[in-house]
Amino acid sequence: MPKDFLQNMAGKIQESLPEGLKNTHAEIDRVVKEQLENVLPNFKFAKQDEFEIQQKILLKTRSEVDDLKARIIELEAVIRTLQTQKED
Structure with missing residues (x-):
């Protein structure tokens, strides 16, 4: 400080x-x-360089979570399609 x-x-x-x-x-x-x-x-308190490293990690993690959410939505749609086909 x-x-x-x-x-x-x-x-x-x-x-x-x-x-x-x-x-x-x-x-x-x-x-x-x-x-x-x-x-x-x-x-x-964190040093600026430590903060920036953690910020980069957080941004990468957030991106990966967003990708996983999108993938889950896609898979849920596939499951619904398969269930609908099975009912027919």
């Missing part, structure tokens, strides 16, 4: 505040940093 991460997050939150609240910059900055420091350890 970049060293400036907490500072950047606090800055972005500070920028989004209404004008009246911006005067309390130091207090808000302290509270935001404190809360982020309390919350962030609960999250697991």
Whole structure:
């Protein structure tokens, strides 16, 4: 995690505040940093390259699932056709 991460997050939150609240910059900055420091350890972060690898795996898996769904639909149609022919 970049060293400036907490500072950047606090800055972005500070920028989004209404004008009246911006005067309390130091207090808000302290509270935001404190809360982020309390919350962030609960999250697991992945490196960008690891994320991209997992994303590629997910896309390939999704494609394979879609192919299997299509194949199941085709096979179900064949089964229905065979059952209809058997009934005749």
